[in-house]
Amino acid sequence: MKATEPLQVIDSKGGVNGYDPGLSEDELMHCYRTMLAVRAFDAICLKLQRSGRIGFSIPNEGIEATQVGAASAMKKTDWIFPSYRDFGMALYHGVKPVDMMHNMFGNASDNSRGRQMPVHFTFVEPIKFVSISSPIGTHLPQAVGAAFAAQRRGEDMVALCSFGDGGTSSLGFHSALNFAGVWKAPVVFLCQNNGWAISCPAEEQTASDGFAIKADAYGMPGVVVDGNDLLAVRKAVVEATEAARAGKGPTLIEAKTFRMGGHSTSDDPSGYVPKEVFDEWRKKDPIKRFETYLAASGLWTPEKRAELEKEVDAEVSAAAKDAQAVGPPPLETVFSDVYAEIPAHIRAQGQAAFDLATRKGDAQSGGGEFPL
Amino acid sequence: MKATEPLQVIDSKGGVNGYDPGLSEDELMHCYRTMLAVRAFDAICLKLQRSGRIGFSIPNEGIEATQVGAASAMKKTDWIFPSYRDFGMALYHGVKPVDMMHNMFGNASDNSRGRQMPVHFTFVEPIKFVSISSPIGTHLPQAVGAAFAAQRRGEDMVALCSFGDGGTSSLGFHSALNFAGVWKAPVVFLCQNNGWAISCPAEEQTASDGFAIKADAYGMPGVVVDGNDLLAVRKAVVEATEAARAGKGPTLIEAKTFRMGGHSTSDDPSGYVPKEVFDEWRKKDPIKRFETYLAASGLWTPEKRAELEKEVDAEVSAAAKDAQAVGPPPLETVFSDVYAEIPAHIRAQGQAAFDLATRKGDAQSGGGEFPL
Amino acid sequence: MPTLTLIQAVNDGLHTSMKEDPSVHVFGEDVAKKGGVFLATENLETEFGTERCFNTPLSEDGIIGTAIGMAMNGLRPVAEIQFQDFIFPAFDQIVSEAAKLRYRSGGQYTAPMVIRTPYGGGIRGGLYHSQSGEAYFCHTPGLKVVIPSTPYDAKGLLIASIADPDPVLFLEPKALYRSVKGEVPEGHYTVDLSTTRDVREGGDVTVFCYGAMVPVCTKAAESAAEGGIETHVVDLRTLLPLDEEAVLDAVKRTGRVVVVHEAPRFCGFGAEISAMIAEHAIEYMEAPVIRVTGFDTPFPNTLEHHYMPDHRRVLDAIEHVYNF
Amino acid sequence: MPTLTLIQAVNDGLHTSMKEDPSVHVFGEDVAKKGGVFLATENLETEFGTERCFNTPLSEDGIIGTAIGMAMNGLRPVAEIQFQDFIFPAFDQIVSEAAKLRYRSGGQYTAPMVIRTPYGGGIRGGLYHSQSGEAYFCHTPGLKVVIPSTPYDAKGLLIASIADPDPVLFLEPKALYRSVKGEVPEGHYTVDLSTTRDVREGGDVTVFCYGAMVPVCTKAAESAAEGGIETHVVDLRTLLPLDEEAVLDAVKRTGRVVVVHEAPRFCGFGAEISAMIAEHAIEYMEAPVIRVTGFDTPFPNTLEHHYMPDHRRVLDAIEHVYNF
Numbered sequence A, B: 001m002k003a004t005e006p007l008q009v010i011d012s013k014g015g016v017n018g019y020d021p022g023l024s025e026d027e028l029m030h031c032y033r034t035m036l037a038v039r040a041f042d043a044i045c046l047k048l049q050r051s052g053r054i055g056f057s058i059p060n061e062g063i064e065a066t067q068v069g070a071a072s073a074m075k076k077t078d079w080i081f082p083s084y085r086d087f088g089m090a091l092y093h094g095v096k097p098v099d100m101m102h103n104m105f106g107n108a109s110d111n112s113r114g115r116q117m118p119v120h121f122t123f124v125e126p127i128k129f130v131s132i133s134s135p136i137g138t139h140l141p142q143a144v145g146a147a148f149a150a151q152r153r154g155e156d157m158v159a160l161c162s163f164g165d166g167g168t169s170s171l172g173f174h175s176a177l178n179f180a181g182v183w184k185a186p187v188v189f190l191c192q193n194n195g196w197a198i199s200c201p202a203e204e205q206t207a208s209d210g211f212a213i214k215a216d217a218y219g220m221p222g223v224v225v226d227g228n229d230l231l232a233v234r235k236a237v238v239e240a241t242e243a244a245r246a247g248k249g250p251t252l253i254e255a256k257t258f259r260m261g262g263h264s265t266s267d268d269p270s271g272y273v274p275k276e277v278f279d280e281w282r283k284k285d286p287i288k289r290f291e292t293y294l295a296a297s298g299l300w301t302p303e304k305r306a307e308l309e310k311e312v313d314a315e316v317s318a319a320a321k322d323a324q325a326v327g328p329p330p331l332e333t334v335f336s337d338v339y340a341e342i343p344a345h346i347r348a349q350g351q352a353a354f355d356l357a358t359r360k361g362d363a364q365s366g367g368g369e370f371p372l
Numbered sequence C, D: 001m002p003t004l005t006l007i008q009a010v011n012d013g014l015h016t017s018m019k020e021d022p023s024v025h026v027f028g029e030d031v032a033k034k035g036g037v038f039l040a041t042e043n044l045e046t047e048f049g050t051e052r053c054f055n056t057p058l059s060e061d062g063i064i065g066t067a068i069g070m071a072m073n074g075l076r077p078v079a080e081i082q083f084q085d086f087i088f089p090a091f092d093q094i095v096s097e098a099a100k101l102r103y104r105s106g107g108q109y110t111a112p113m114v115i116r117t118p119y120g121g122g123i124r125g126g127l128y129h130s131q132s133g134e135a136y137f138c139h140t141p142g143l144k145v146v147i148p149s150t151p152y153d154a155k156g157l158l159i160a161s162i163a164d165p166d167p168v169l170f171l172e173p174k175a176l177y178r179s180v181k182g183e184v185p186e187g188h189y190t191v192d193l194s195t196t197r198d199v200r201e202g203g204d205v206t207v208f209c210y211g212a213m214v215p216v217c218t219k220a221a222e223s224a225a226e227g228g229i230e231t232h233v234v235d236l237r238t239l240l241p242l243d244e245e246a247v248l249d250a251v252k253r254t255g256r257v258v259v260v261h262e263a264p265r266f267c268g269f270g271a272e273i274s275a276m277i278a279e280h281a282i283e284y285m286e287a288p289v290i291r292v293t294g295f296d297t298p299f300p301n302t303l304e305h306h307y308m309p310d311h312r313r314v315l316d317a318i319e320h321v322y323n324f
């Protein structure tokens, strides 16, 4: 892959060369705080995982600016079709850490009823953050369909669809971008090129000159941005949403960034990522980058960080504690939500499971009668 | 789709502007004769289909130059991964019309044992012409795998992989071009943009500026040629094979041409293709175009055409007659070739079928004993 | 009441649903101007405009993937897959996504949609224009699988499927598209999903079938009747969720059962019927449960008439279980 | 003889085949440096070079599609799909292509290849890291489907699968990867496909199972024995082509059968076993054929221990058919 010069906004001194991000001071600080909250959430999940209290987590270090910069461009009426490495977008829009923690524990308060693995969130409020699926690439055409539906009804909605460098090889990438191009659907495709798909480097993913160029194959603009520059990501996504809202169709944005850890808490990257590369990217830390801008704007001091860190840490810790205190979901959740109504054969299986659990003494729903 | 100026060799007067096609007079006439043979084959199949003697056929009028020009660039050691609208490539390399006709009738002499629909040919001699599959796009990654295998063993082999404009939307297109790019596999991807995928025009297939540009997404060169200009197609494919043989990897060629009939003998295009468009393209007939070149080279007269037409017509008619005389395949062909060896459960089903057919009097294999 | 072919009834059903519900959108390959390769969507583009009935690029994954997104956001997509054989590129979207969205999101997102597709043999379509893949989908919790065998049911079940809150795979027996005719009411009516239909009563033997095998089994039952065997022919109509109670009731009435489908036998849908019987009604059985099915081979072309169960194979089985 | 875990035995089998046959190539997502997410391909890249063991782009369709092409042209591809749940993007290549190539070409082109993939629950993987999709593939003529349950079988069946002239889906029970150990001979040996294994003899009840359910059933059989019920536990090992004769023999010996798998019940593999019995051995049966299976729901996460059959559910079924 050849190098393509990515769009940058924040320069090495924190200047923005006259660019107006269009965010109030509060909003800027909310971006900053959200990045810190992502990091806090990750840190606590890692501890929970290491101590065996949750099974799994996906770290986000290094890509916080991409998540938050992109989220900041979206309205509450927009839809987000996220990957499993995007929850900063949910936090930005006001999803509560405790609602995420319920999912991490898969407990009775989890809005997915403990059916999904950790980090596979679903939210409908305060923004549509569509149920995360493990199979890579499947959500891309769904984003196109949802955007198409809104367009048909004349609603002001843009779908932000986020995926990784690995995701560009998937079937869903090809059909989604192709359909979106033909339909001029209001979608922003955000490819987070974080260098790796688990242990496979981006160079093994494609021979193309980066990922943004793939837009040419679908008749839409392709843009490369510095994914560690929150304002650059925001700028690119704002422009793409404006085009989408104006009926000009989709955009493919490649955010160049780097996954500063393993793929998940079960993965050790030291076997395949050279240490020097980590060292190199650590210098480009997206939070520090944003701090230079905030500092240059008079909004930041080291104390401010410490204060906010304490705040988000407390919030996330409390969330973890609350979620941990909630028991597992009741047995009937295994059998509900397969269909709108429970068919007879599933009901019978549920009843049998209840009978057995009652006999074994591990039924959680009392009487042993299938309650639904 | 914007217009991209396609590569042309034969000009309006039959000149080639000094280009040396690298073909002897015999070879040039073989190209010409093959195009006429394709047309004869189509004409006879149409008659056979209309009179109910075969079920189905796929017409090739308009795209003969693409098929034959591309085939002429391939060596006997190369592999062809064709679509169902490519049999001119087989004829060019010496496959006998009668062997094709056996398939059209699905008779006992069909090398696929009457299992496939008409025009789904398979040949291993005199060139690998890989078993045609109905699902669109599946053969593309297979071509990459076969080419990769040859490359690994250091064999001189290029895979010519042909598909339609519709085929570019398929999953196989995306994975094949992506893998081929990464592996630098010796494959020539030939997209025959004949304007239509059944009743869907190419503009409904993609928003990209033509199809060749899709090569950018996979880091390989993309070339647009005039598909009605046999020498232009040949030139592009020769160059692509040379690059492939030199280890430079794959090329995507878009041949711009036009399907001068229905999708198949069951399709009536008058409901969706405007008559003017047909009229326009009829002027660009690929056989006439090649004739201007042959004539300018002193190789062609109208009498030559009549003579060759008579020849190929006689050959194809005789092939049809011979194939029609052959009975259906024996019953055991339903049960063989599922696996290398027939497993017990299939053997038992075969025996039961034999018993029943014997009782009903329509067993074709004598004694009623499963013979395999 | 007008007399329609099965394909006309499908067209009528689409028409009725589109008229009633503006959120219904019909799309797929060649569905617009051409009206679909079998003409199921004929005139829908003309009547409802290209906004409501439109062609897509040649990608089944794209068709189903976008349909799921539309369904999530309030449209009622009715996607056509040109032949069931070509549904497999969309298998991931159907099995991993449409079928599991409600479950994995705790009901916060759902995908009410219909996938219509012609299935089965009888048109000399060879390996790839003849398959009956119902078992693949019936093994997938979260989907509904519906197969009509009469024009009346085709329209009524289709309208019910479009209104259903869950994703429905609507398999149309292409062999019957033009070969069966029947009276079909005008306008709106529905046939409930998950109900079976008694095609013919009979106290000696029970035959379970669906789709294009229904007329085959009826013919076999008529032949059997000539020989004094009275056969109860049950059209299952909805394979998933199956009306298991109706199935077991029918089994118990005769204790002699034949199950018929075109798909290969091994792990086919018939196995589930047999297994249900072996588990819940074995003590009622007077004879083995016989499956009459396609062979465990790909679908051939020239010899498809040997591959597809015909009334003689079914009659053989009826006689076998009767005389056991 | 060394004692290996099941995953080590898989690694050993790959190693042995690659050493013997230079045409064997191993590839997939993360198989090279990382050695696969479960370490099945550990050290193969180091030992055989990146030419013989390499990563691919993230496309299962590409992995299987290119594998078919390699197999056509003389290589022996052994493709890894990271989780069986992610095989569905390749469903078309497997079902339409690998399975049908020999048939449709009259044997002129073939696709001898192995697709290895971990399947099943037990790792809190939720909907998409836990599925058991064997029935989808067993309904597909032209494929072979193999599932080992011991380290010895894992190596011997894998070497046999790689040498087999037909495409083989090799499903590895991930729950057993590290939880079972056993003696495994060094170097080359094979276990024949399409043979079953008697895990435990017993004249009262027959239990059919495979993969991760084998230890569960064995444990249940041991508990049953304490209560005086002797159970014959049969590990099917190859589901397709199944050794039907061995199955029916075992059925007839006891007339009391339990079939166990993790996959959903409806149209699951167990239905085929029940159907075979209902068709060919019903007169030997002393009790209903009971299936103990996963539920007809997607695979849950927190409550997976309720979803997956455990020894108590199997024991219940053994007692039920014994006391019937």
Ligand SMILES: Cc1ncc(C[n+]2csc(CCOP(=O)(O)OP(=O)(O)O)c2C)c(N)n1
Binding pocket: A083, A085, A134, A135, A136, A163, A164, A165, A166, A167, A168, A192, A194, A196, A197, A198, A259, A263, D029, D058, D060, D082, D086, D089
């Ligand atoms: C279809 C499919 N194949 C394989 C996997 C296993 N898998 C999970 S994440 C992943 C890598 C994804 O990389 P990328 O798209 O770059 O996203 P990132 O993790 O870097 O954010 C793989 C191969 C999967 N989830 N789905």
Ligand SMILES: Cc1ncc(C[n+]2csc(CCOP(=O)(O)OP(=O)(O)O)c2C)c(N)n1
Binding pocket: B083, B085, B134, B135, B136, B163, B164, B165, B166, B167, B168, B192, B194, B196, B197, B198, B259, B263, C029, C058, C060, C082, C086, C089
């Ligand atoms: C996966 C799949 N979907 C749908 C079809 C039905 N179908 C057969 S040919 C065709 C159009 C193909 O168009 P194109 O690729 O342009 O090839 P052409 O016929 O023009 O040569 C379609 C949709 C198919 N064969 N396979």
Ligand SMILES: [Mg+2]
Binding pocket: A164, A165, A166, A192, A193, A194, A195, A196, A197, A198
């Ligand atoms: Mg990545």
Ligand SMILES: [Mg+2]
Binding pocket: B164, B165, B166, B192, B193, B194, B195, B196, B197, B198
């Ligand atoms: Mg075309």
